Amino acid sequence: xxxxxxxxxxxxxxxxxxxxxxxxxxxxxxxxxxxxxxxxxxxxxxxxxxxxxxxxxxxxxxxxxxxxxxxxxxxxxxxxxxxxxxxxxxxxxxxxxxxxxxxxxxxxxxxxxxxxxxxxxxxxxxxxxxxxxxxxxxxxxxxxxxxxxxxxxxxxxxxxx
Amino acid sequence: xxxxxxxxxxxxxxxxxxxxxxxxxxxxxxxxxxxxxxxxxxxxxxxxxxxxxxxxxxxxxxxxxxxxxxxxxxxxxxxxxxxxxxxxxxxxxxxxxxxxxxxxxxxxxxxxxxxxxxxxxxxxxxxxxxxxxxxxxxxxxxxxxxxxxxxxxxxxxxxxxxxxxxxxxxxxxxxxxxxxxxxxxxxxxxxxxxxxxxxxxxxxxxxxxxxxxxxxxxxxxxxxxxxxxxxxxxxxxxxxxxxxxxxxxxxxxxxxxxxxxxxxxxxxxxxxxxxxxxxxxxxxxxxxxxxxxxxxxxxxxxxxxxxxxxxxxxxxxxxxxxxxxxxxxxxxxxxxxxxxxxxxxxxxxxxxxxxxxxxxxxxxxxxxxxxxxxxxxxxxxxxxxxxxxxxxxxxxxxxxxxxxxxxxxxxxxxxxxxxxxxxxxxxxxxxxxxxxxxxxxxxxxxxxxxxxxxxxxxxxxxxxxxxxxxxxxxxxxxxxxxxxxxxxxxxxxxxxxxxxxxxxxxxxxxxxxxxxxxxxxxxxxxxxxxxxxxxxxxxxxxxxxxxxxxxxxxxxxxxxxxxxxxxxxxxxxxxxxxxxxxxxxxxxxxxxxxxxxxxxxxxxxxxxxxxxxxxxxxxxxxxxxxxxxxxxxxxxxxxxxxxxxxxxxxxxxxxxxxx
Numbered sequence: 001x002x003x004x005x006x007x008x009x010x011x012x013x014x015x016x017x018x019x020x021x022x023x024x025x026x027x028x029x030x031x032x033x034x035x036x037x038x039x040x041x042x043x044x045x046x047x048x049x050x051x052x053x054x055x056x057x058x059x060x061x062x063x064x065x066x067x068x069x070x071x072x073x074x075x076x077x078x079x080x081x082x083x084x085x086x087x088x089x090x091x092x093x094x095x096x097x098x099x100x101x102x103x104x105x106x107x108x109x110x111x112x113x114x115x116x117x118x119x120x121x122x123x124x125x126x127x128x129x130x131x132x133x134x135x136x137x138x139x140x141x142x143x144x145x146x147x148x149x150x151x152x153x154x155x156x157x158x159x160x161x
Numbered sequence: 162x163x164x165x166x167x168x169x170x171x172x173x174x175x176x177x178x179x180x181x182x183x184x185x186x187x188x189x190x191x192x193x194x195x196x197x198x199x200x201x202x203x204x205x206x207x208x209x210x211x212x213x214x215x216x217x218x219x220x221x222x223x224x225x226x227x228x229x230x231x232x233x234x235x236x237x238x239x240x241x242x243x244x245x246x247x248x249x250x251x252x253x254x255x256x257x258x259x260x261x262x263x264x265x266x267x268x269x270x271x272x273x274x275x276x277x278x279x280x281x282x283x284x285x286x287x288x289x290x291x292x293x294x295x296x297x298x299x300x301x302x303x304x305x306x307x308x309x310x311x312x313x314x315x316x317x318x319x320x321x322x323x324x325x326x327x328x329x330x331x332x333x334x335x336x337x338x339x340x341x342x343x344x345x346x347x348x349x350x351x352x353x354x355x356x357x358x359x360x361x362x363x364x365x366x367x368x369x370x371x372x373x374x375x376x377x378x379x380x381x382x383x384x385x386x387x388x389x390x391x392x393x394x395x396x397x398x399x400x401x402x403x404x405x406x407x408x409x410x411x412x413x414x415x416x417x418x419x420x421x422x423x424x425x426x427x428x429x430x431x432x433x434x435x436x437x438x439x440x441x442x443x444x445x446x447x448x449x450x451x452x453x454x455x456x457x458x459x460x461x462x463x464x465x466x467x468x469x470x471x472x473x474x475x476x477x478x479x480x481x482x483x484x485x486x487x488x489x490x491x492x493x494x495x496x497x498x499x500x501x502x503x504x505x506x507x508x509x510x511x512x513x514x515x516x517x518x519x520x521x522x523x524x525x526x527x528x529x530x531x532x533x534x535x536x537x538x539x540x541x542x543x544x545x546x547x548x549x550x551x552x553x554x555x556x557x558x559x560x561x562x563x564x565x566x567x568x569x570x571x572x573x574x575x576x577x578x579x580x581x582x583x584x585x586x587x588x589x590x591x592x593x594x595x596x597x598x599x600x601x602x603x604x605x606x607x608x609x610x611x612x613x614x615x616x617x618x619x620x621x622x623x624x625x626x627x628x629x630x631x632x633x634x635x636x637x638x639x640x641x642x643x644x645x646x647x648x649x650x651x652x653x654x655x656x657x658x659x660x661x662x663x664x665x666x667x668x669x670x671x672x673x674x675x676x677x678x679x680x681x682x683x684x685x686x687x688x689x690x691x692x693x694x695x696x697x698x699x700x701x702x703x704x705x706x707x708x709x710x711x712x713x714x715x716x717x718x719x720x721x722x723x724x725x726x727x728x729x730x731x732x733x734x735x736x737x738x739x740x741x742x743x744x745x746x747x748x749x750x751x752x753x754x755x756x757x758x759x760x761x762x763x764x765x766x767x768x769x770x771x772x773x774x775x776x777x778x779x780x781x782x783x784x785x786x787x788x789x790x791x792x793x794x795x796x797x798x799x800x801x802x803x804x805x806x807x808x809x810x811x812x813x814x815x816x817x818x819x820x
Contacts, residue, residue, distance in 0.1 A: 036683070043544045049402070051546040054395035056765065091542040095549035096531065102539055106531045110524035110553050117516045125509055128430075128501035147577050154572050 031071065038067055038080055043094050051094045163228050166216040167307040173209035173264070174297040176202045181290040188283050196283055200271045203286060206293060207268035214261045217254065217306055221247050227313040230254060230306045236319035236742055238713040242330060247320050249333045252454060252469070253306035258333070259450070260296040262341040267293060270345065281362065284352035285345075292344055295476055304469060319713070319742025328388025336381025336408055340446040342374025343411060346418075347443035350436050354487045359432055359494045364422045369802060371419055376798035378412045383791040394748035394763045396683065396779040398787070401550040406529045407449030410522045414442040417518035420511050425497070427573075428508065432495040433488070434515075440484040445522070447477045452529075503575035510568045514561065521557045528553070551678065555609075559616050562671050565664045566620030569627045588626070592619040613675040621668045624661050631658075651800070659801025666794025669786050676783025683780075685765070689773045696778045699760055700724040701733070706771025714740040716749065719764045719774050723753060735764040735776070758782040 042052040046059035070080045084092045096103035180202035187195030217230070221244045226232040234247040234254070249258045267289040273282050300306065323329075346367040353363040385405065386398035399405060418438040424431045451473035488495070501508060528545045535543045570584040596615040603611055628647065636646040651658040684696045688703035695701075702722040709716040721733040736749035753760040761779040768774075 041548055043546060050395075050400070051544075051548075053547075054393075054397060054400065056395075089542060091544050094544055094546040095552070096535070096543045096545060100539075100541070102535065103543065106527065106543075106545060106549065107553075109527050110520060110557070113523050114516060114520040114557075117520060118513075121509075121512050121516060125501055125504055125512070128499050129503065132500040132502050146575075147579060150572060150575065150577060150580070153574070 034077060035067060035071060038071075038077060039064065041081070041094050042067075042084060042092055045088045045092055162216050162220060162223075162225060163307040163309050166213045166220075167301075167305060169209040169213035169216070170297060170300050170305070170307070173206045173213070174294065174301045176205045176209065177290050177293040177297055180206065181287055181294065184283055184287045184290065188280055188287070196274065199283075199286070199290075200274050203271040203290060204268050206290075206297075207264040210257075210261050210264040210297075213307075214248070214257055217257065218245060218248055221245065224317070225313075226315070226317050227309050228306075229308045229310060232310070232314055232317045234317070234320050236317040236713070238741060239317075239320055240325075240712055243320055243325050246324075246330045249337070250320055250324050250329075253300070253304045253308075255333065255337070256296060256300055256304055256469075257306050258337055259341060260293065260300060262337055263289070263293055263296060263344060266341060266345055270348070281349070281352050281356050281358055282366075284355045285348040285363075288348035288351045289344060292348075295472075299469060299472060303472065319740070322714075322738065322740040322743050322747045323392055325713075325740075326388055326392045328384050328392065332381060332384040332388050335377045335384055339374045339376070339378030339381050340408075340411070340449065342370055342377060343415065343439075343442050343446050345370040346374070346439050350439040351484060351487065354436065354491045354494075357491060357494045359436075359491065360429070361422075361426050364425055364435065368422065369804070371415060371422075372798060372802045375412070375415045375419060376795060376802060378408065378415060379791075379794055379798065382408055382412060383788075383794075387788065390784075391750060391752065392748075394750050396681070396750075396761050396763070396777070396781065398677075398784070401528070401547050403529050404449065404452050406525045407445070407452045410448065410525050410529075411442045411445035413518050413522035413525070414438055414445055417515045417522070418442060420518075421515050424508055424511055428500070430497045430499070432497045433492070436488055436495065438519075440480075440488070441522075444477055444481060444484075445526075447473060447480065451477060505571060505576045505581070507568060507571050507573045510564055510571055514564045514568070517557055517560045517564065521554060521561070524553050524557060525550070555613075558671060558674070559613055562620050562668060563616050565668065566616070566623045569623050569661070588619055588623050591622060595619075607679055610675055610679040613679075614672065617668050617672045617675070621665065624664050624668070627661055628658070655800050655803055659797050659799075659803075662797025662800055663794050664797075666790045666792070666797055669790030669793060671790075673783045673785070673787030673790060676786070677781045680782045681779060684778045685775070686778070687768075687773055687775050690771075694776065694778060696760075697758075697780045698725050699778075699780070700727070701762070701776075701778065703774060703776070706767055706774060707734075709736075711738070713742070714738055717746075717764075717767075717771075718749075719762075719767075719771075719776065721751070721762065721776075723760065733760075733762050735762045737764050737766075754785050756785055759784045 036053075040051070040053045042063065044050050044052050044055035044057065044060045045063065046057060048055060048057060048059075050060075052060055052063060067080060070083060075083070081093065081097070085097070090097060090100070090103075096106045098104055098107060180199040182199075183195045183202065184199035186192070187199060217228075219225075220228050220231045221235050222241075224231070224235070224237060226235075230251060230253050231247075234250040235244055239247070247254070249255045267286065270282065270289060271286045273279070274286070346363075349363040349367045349370075353359050382405075385408070389400065390396075390398040415438075418435060421431050421438060422435055425435050451470055454469040454473060503509070528550055531545050532543055535541055566588070570588065572580050576584075592615050595618045596611060599614050600608070600611040628651075631650050632643050632647040635641065635650050636643045639646065641649065682697055684694065686694050688694055688701075690703060690705045693700050693702045700723075702724070704720040704722060707718055707720050709718060716736045716738045718734040718736040721735070722729060723731045723733050731753050733751040733753060735751040737746040738749055739746050748763055748765075751762040753762075759779075759781040761781055763777040763779075765775040765777055
């Protein structure tokens with residue numbers, strides 16, 4: 001009986017050590033850079049409004065454990081995002097996912113606005129320069145003289161401004 | 162005391178209505194007596210609001226816990242400085258602070274009418290008084306800070322520990338000085354529309370107010386960032402929280418305005434644009450106040466117990482409709498000059514700077530409201546947080562900094578090819594060399610960071626070059642010593658060189674942002690006593706947990722010996738503070754700052770009575786340059802603001818308006 005008990009104890013100890021080794025080796029294999037990247041792209045879901053990377057509450061801790069668990073199962077980055085969205089909805093992503101066409105408005109909107117603004121400024125400048133040239137069309141002045149006057153003008157402006 | 166306080170607010174509300182009516186009638190009938198009566202009433206409003214504010218402060222100092230607001234935000238063991246700043250810790254007090262500043266600003270403007278009947282200033286005062294009516298109405302009937310219990314509790318419930326930080330002493334105050342300051346240019350712009358005086362008189366009259374508001378908005382945002390960095394314990398300084406955004410939007414618009422008015426002053430152009438910018442800057446300040454009080458967004462800044470969001474929303478719509486309606490009704494008076502000499506001139510660079518700044522403001526606004534838009538239109542909640550803002554705003558910020566570098570190199574009116582070649586050649590060559598060196602130092606990685614640093618270098622070089630060129634040019638003409646020339650040149654052209662100093666500040670802030678965002682390192686680890694952690698070139702030895710009694714609680718701190726390159730450099734003591742009025746502990750981080758980087762340590766938790774501790778270590782490169790840049794920015798703003806000769810744009814005569 002004692003032998004059986006001793007054997008069981010040894011087997012259990014070996015199994016425990018093996019599992020410890022296994023988990024440690026998994027932890028080593030865990031891509032921390034990827035974990036941090038995923039963490040930085042998600043929101044904490046308890047309504048605190050913080051993004052996961054900066055949140056330390058219990059929900060955030062649980063989400064981190066979930067991410068580590070998914071990574072250790074060998075899930076890819078996109079698969080993890082997909083799983084998170086299926087559980088918590090799009091809200092879990094720290095930036096609107098481009099998988100939805102509507103969200104492209106958020107990504108493209110500012111740059112489209114700036115491009116439109118650029119075109120408007122260009123057209124206005126074109127018009128204003130045309131007006132200026134039209135007004136000054138009678139003036140008979142060459143490039144060299146313009147540069148001389150320009151230097152003079154800039155000096156004058158510098159003196160007073 | 163509370164009765165006098167409440168009565169003061171009610172009386173101030175009455176006086177502000179009276180002042181608005183008599184001013185309006187006085188202006189329409191050209192009756193100086195009525196206008197002077199209105200002016201007296203405006204002073205009374207200021208006096209009464211100051212009185213009620215002083216009484217509320219006294220309530221905090223005296224521990225008048227029968228006043229609900231004092232009870233909610235103070236306690237006997239609260240340090241004196243925080244008893245004073247508890248004034249603006251809550252919704253009602255912060256509204257009173259807003260009104261206090263607004264009433265004082267209104268009185269200062271009304272004071273201008275002392276010697277002369279000026280229709281334009283009188284109308285601006287009326288606009289300010291109407292804003293006063295709104296805030297006083299809220300304080301009198303919706304959010305009364307003098308509301309009382311029918312008993313006196315022996316102690317208050319205390320101040321939120323997160324607000325017990327020097328940053329919180331100045332952050333709200335400076336931000337409100339800026340927010341409310343925007344009201345003045347707005348009032349003058351509306352007055353210009355009412356009186357059809359749409360030349361640059363209102364801009365000249367309010368330039369200092371605009372710069373004042375801008376300086377304090379800048380300071381408010383910066384101090385908020387510092388507070389977040391040292392108090393919130395997540396290692397960052399800006400989280401793109403909706404309320405942070407709402408103070409950043411008016412800053413961006415006001416920055417655009419401060420640049421674009423120069424075009425109106427010089428060329429009598431962009432009148433509609435400038436009026437629009439001021440209107441939207443003012444609306445953006447209201448938007449920020451709406452966000453904190455609406456409960457629409459989760460935020461560390463929210464006043465969750467507030468029903469005021471609805472009123473602010475209505476007021477915003479009213480301001481929007483009336484202002485834009487007035488502007489369009491005066492469109493014929495807003496026609497302006499339509500001549501530019503060249504595509505490449507300082508003026509056109511200002512247009513592009515406005516494009517980036519207003520584009521940035523639009524981006525931040527879109528990011529802030531996009532979750533609501535998505536929920537309303539798609540029925541799907543989305544989040545817009547740090548990753549989105551970083552990706553959208555980074556190129557916009559670099560665009561602004563690049564223009565800062567280009568602008569000093571371009572002449573007014575028109576840049577000739579020769580001018581272009583002479584001015585750009587050296588900065589471009591040096592910047593290319595700098596790019597090569599920095600890209601090599603970064604081992605060919607982080608191209609974007611290398612581009613960002615190069616843009617900062619280019620802008621820094623061209624801005625400093627402006628000072629150096631000007632100094633030697635002046636020294637050559639006057640025969641003065643170069644340093645004396647520099648000082649005199651700056652002092653005699655404070656508006657221009659103050660602006661350049663601000664630019665240097667912004668460049669350094671950008672330098673710090675790039676460094677801290679791209680190259681930060683983070684490690685979370687558990688250390689037993691005697692164990693060391695390694696991050697970067699640092700080694701941190703955990704020596705155990707210790708306790709420190711403070712005035713209103715207990716601080717537990719980790720005793721850490723910090724080594725760099727195997728050499729002891731400092732002892733770090735990150736804390737968890739248990740305040741007597743709070744169930745959960747609050748982090749006080751430990752920061753070891755150098756010009757190269759910050760070592761940022763947070764004590765997260767501990768086990769076995771401190772035999773092991775969970776710690777977060779971060780290396781945040783170049784953060785200190787953000788604070789240095791912020792200081793320089795403030796100095797530049799104050800330089801541009803300083804009154805007297807040298808603060809004007811050019812020697813053009815100031816035209817006093819009277820009718």
